[in-house]
Amino acid sequence: MDSQSGSSASAGVSKSGKDKKSKKHLEDGDGKKKFTLKRLFPDELERFTSMRMKKDKEKPHAPSQRHSSAAIYEVPSQAAMMHDHTDEYVLELFEQMLVDMNLNEEKQQPLREKDIAIKREMVSQYLHTSKAGQNQRESSKSAVMYIQELKTEPRDAQLLGCLESLRVSLNNNPVSWMQTFGGEGLALLLDFLKKLQDEKDDFSGHGIGVRCQHEIIRCLKAFMNNKYGLKAMLNSSEGIPLLVRAMDPRRHHMMVDAVRLLSAISILEDPEDLHERVLEALTVQGEEQDIERFQPLLSGMRKPNIALKAGCMQLINALISRGEELDFRIHLRSELMRLGLRDQLTEVRDIENEELTVQLMVFDEQAEDDSEDLRNRLDDVRIEMDDVSEVFQILMNTVKDSKAETHFLSLMQHLLLVRNDYLARPQYYKLIDECVSQIILHKNGTDPDFKCKHVKMDFEGLIDNMVDQTKVETSEAKAAELEKKLDAELTTRHELQVEMRKMEGDYEQKVQNLSSEKEVLGKEKVEKEKEAQLLLKDIKRFKEQIDQLNKDLEEAKTKKEYKPEVQLKRANWSKIGPEDLSENSFWVSTKEDRYESNELFAKLTLAFSSQTKSECHS
Numbered sequence: 001m002d003s004q005s006g007s008s009a010s011a012g013v014s015k016s017g018k019d020k021k022s023k024k025h026l027e028d029g030d031g032k033k034k035f036t037l038k039r040l041f042p043d044e045l046e047r048f049t050s051m052r053m054k055k056d057k058e059k060p061h062a063p064s065q066r067h068s069s070a071a072i073y074e075v076p077s078q079a080a081m082m083h084d085h086t087d088e089y090v091l092e093l094f095e096q097m098l099v100d101m102n103l104n105e106e107k108q109q110p111l112r113e114k115d116i117a118i119k120r121e122m123v124s125q126y127l128h129t130s131k132a133g134q135n136q137r138e139s140s141k142s143a144v145m146y147i148q149e150l151k152t153e154p155r156d157a158q159l160l161g162c163l164e165s166l167r168v169s170l171n172n173n174p175v176s177w178m179q180t181f182g183g184e185g186l187a188l189l190l191d192f193l194k195k196l197q198d199e200k201d202d203f204s205g206h207g208i209g210v211r212c213q214h215e216i217i218r219c220l221k222a223f224m225n226n227k228y229g230l231k232a233m234l235n236s237s238e239g240i241p242l243l244v245r246a247m248d249p250r251r252h253h254m255m256v257d258a259v260r261l262l263s264a265i266s267i268l269e270d271p272e273d274l275h276e277r278v279l280e281a282l283t284v285q286g287e288e289q290d291i292e293r294f295q296p297l298l299s300g301m302r303k304p305n306i307a308l309k310a311g312c313m314q315l316i317n318a319l320i321s322r323g324e325e326l327d328f329r330i331h332l333r334s335e336l337m338r339l340g341l342r343d344q345l346t347e348v349r350d351i352e353n354e355e356l357t358v359q360l361m362v363f364d365e366q367a368e369d370d371s372e373d374l375r376n377r378l379d380d381v382r383i384e385m386d387d388v389s390e391v392f393q394i395l396m397n398t399v400k401d402s403k404a405e406t407h408f409l410s411l412m413q414h415l416l417l418v419r420n421d422y423l424a425r426p427q428y429y430k431l432i433d434e435c436v437s438q439i440i441l442h443k444n445g446t447d448p449d450f451k452c453k454h455v456k457m458d459f460e461g462l463i464d465n466m467v468d469q470t471k472v473e474t475s476e477a478k479a480a481e482l483e484k485k486l487d488a489e490l491t492t493r494h495e496l497q498v499e500m501r502k503m504e505g506d507y508e509q510k511v512q513n514l515s516s517e518k519e520v521l522g523k524e525k526v527e528k529e530k531e532a533q534l535l536l537k538d539i540k541r542f543k544e545q546i547d548q549l550n551k552d553l554e555e556a557k558t559k560k561e562y563k564p565e566v567q568l569k570r571a572n573w574s575k576i577g578p579e580d581l582s583e584n585s586f587w588v589s590t591k592e593d594r595y596e597s598n599e600l601f602a603k604l605t606l607a608f609s610s611q612t613k614s615e616c617h618s
Contacts, residue, residue: 087116094119097126099175141169143180150188156208159192163215170222178229183236186223189216190238197245214254217246221261234274240265244281249299252308259300259311266318275322294336301344306353313348313359316341321366326373333367374440560592564601568608 098108114122141149146166154162170178193216196209220243223229233239243265246258266275279293286293300312316336323329345363348356385391399408418428581588 090116090120090123093123093127096176097123141165143169143173143177143182143185146181147185147188150185150192160208160212160215163212163219167215167219167222170219171225175226175228178223178226181223183232186220186229186232186236186239189219189223190236190242192216193242193246194238197242210251210254213246214251214257217243217254217257217261221257224261234265234268234271240274240277241281241284244278244285247296247300249296249303249308252303252305255296255300256305256307256311259297259308259315263311263314263318266315266322275319279319292335292339294339298336298339298341298344301341301348306351306356309348309351310353310356310359313356313363317359317362317366320363326370326377329366329370330374333370560596562596562601564605564609566605566609568605569610 094111098111111122146162146169149162170181193213196213196216199209220233220239224233240262243258243262247255247262249255262278266278268274282293286295294316297312297316300308303309320329320332323332345360349360385394395408399405415432418425576587
């Protein structure tokens with residue numbers, strides 16, 4: 001089959017189990033990469049879902065010339081035949097083709113969206129390819145022939161040869177071949193595996209029985225590499241228990257395949273109880289062999305085979321990760337630790353192997369997550385149960401009529417012996433609280449090793465923290481008081497800063513206003529100075545005009561009138577008007593005042609008087 005068929009089952013089995021709790025993000029604060037269930041089984045999910053693809057690459061079938069020639073002549077007839085059928089029939093064949101190609105829904109959907117003409121062509125090519133492939137496998141056995149051969153109950157080498165041939169056919173044939181092999185063939189394989197496991201002591205001499213068991217496991221792996229085979233295997237009541245029985249640490253390679261198959265089964269989402277069925281099968285097998293149920297896994301961890309160590313860790317992680325309850329996960333992890341997993345983890349951490357390193361990191365991460373969940377549960381308890389009487393009553397009901405009741409009573413009695421001192425009692429209870437916290441809240445997500453007489457605890461760190469507790473509390477009180485004063489000072493300082501900033505703002509505003517006023521006044525001053533200069537010029541000009549006018553006025557002032565005491569004769573000439581006078585006229589420039597005298601007036605009166613001389617004398 002092609003790579004599509006190889007990856008088709010990947011979507012069916014590579015999904016991680018549903019989240020049973022709130023996980024951390026893929027990366028935490030310091031950038032450390034987290035592992036999820038998709039990375040939990042990198043090897044198994046690849047090999048479990050793509051082995052048929054690998055086989056096709058390893059053993060390609062080179063078609064003979066006869067088959068190729070036949071194919072050439074058959075293509076036109078197949079295409080013509082498809083065009084004669086209705087669309088409904090073509091779609092039916094198309095769906096059968098998708099099933100036979102072992103494609104998942106994600107890859108089937110784009111093909112279903114194709115045009116009907118393209119679907120006809122695909123069905124035509126598929127029918128031709130299937131016919132050519134059938135011609136190539138004419139010499140190989142059919143599924144019915146394998147069933148018939150297995151019914152004859154072959155033994156030893158004959159059985160081994162049949163199983164090896166069957167494994168090759170399961171890897172190379174389409175899903176339709178698997179369906180033909182079907183539940184009947186699966187039941188025969190499981191029946192043979194059960195018989196071989198019951199008779200394994202008889203085969204210990206030459207090992208042919210163990211090889212047959214391993215071949216059956218490999219056949220089951222190939223058979224489960226599609227939805228039909230996987231469903232048939234999961235519906236079988238004996239499938240998982242027989243895989244658990246195949247976990248024989250003495251048979252390294254067979255156990256590797258068995259634990260990887262069980263790991264892949266445990267993380268499947270549908271049906272939901274698969275990991276519970278695996279745990280139940282482990283429990284039943286442990287009871288039958290009178291050993292601890294996880295003892296085969298621990299024994300496998302002790303073997304030098306690195307692939308076996310990684311496979312065992314893979315199954316451990318699968319079983320723990322699928323547990324929905326925190327208590328259940330811690331219980332499984334603690335059970336494994338008590339069986340010796342803690343020591344094995346210390347040893348395998350020094351092995352440089354990528355797959356093993358991944359499984360160890362997944363184990364550590366899940367343990368840290370469970371520890372964090374346990375701490376969160378404690379926080380919830382502190383929030384929801386803050387009444388002492390209520391908590392004590394719950395504890396009483398929890399331990400009542402159980403083996404833990406006497407120990408609880410002893411614990412209470414010891415608490416009564418705490419010294420009745422005002423300062424010492426809180427320190428005692430704090431130390432006890434820290435000790436209980438260290439015992440219960442383990443970072444590795446497991447219960448303490450109860451077999452040890454001495455529980456590892458950090459007493460020195462606790463005591464060192466409590467030596468100067470009183471001084472610390474006093475210092476804290478002083479620090480709190482100083483902090484209050486500091487807060488008050490900071491508040492006052494803040495208020496002053498706000499007020500200062502306000503005053504600075506007002507000052508800057510006033511300065512800005514004054515600057516604006518100064519600029520305005522400066523402009524006004526310049527304008528006034530210009531106006532003053534103009535006024536001075538006008539004043540000077542007016543002053544010159546005034547001086548000139550004064551001068552003119554002085555020259556044009558009214559002549560003094562002289563009135564003689566007697567009436568004079570009228571002169572026999574016309575009066576000269578001002579307009580008739582020139583600037584250089586005698587009458588204009590002369591100063592009459594200097595000629596004024598009484599003697600002159602007397603002569604003029606005598607000469608021009610209109611009266612006679614006698615009248616004048618009288």
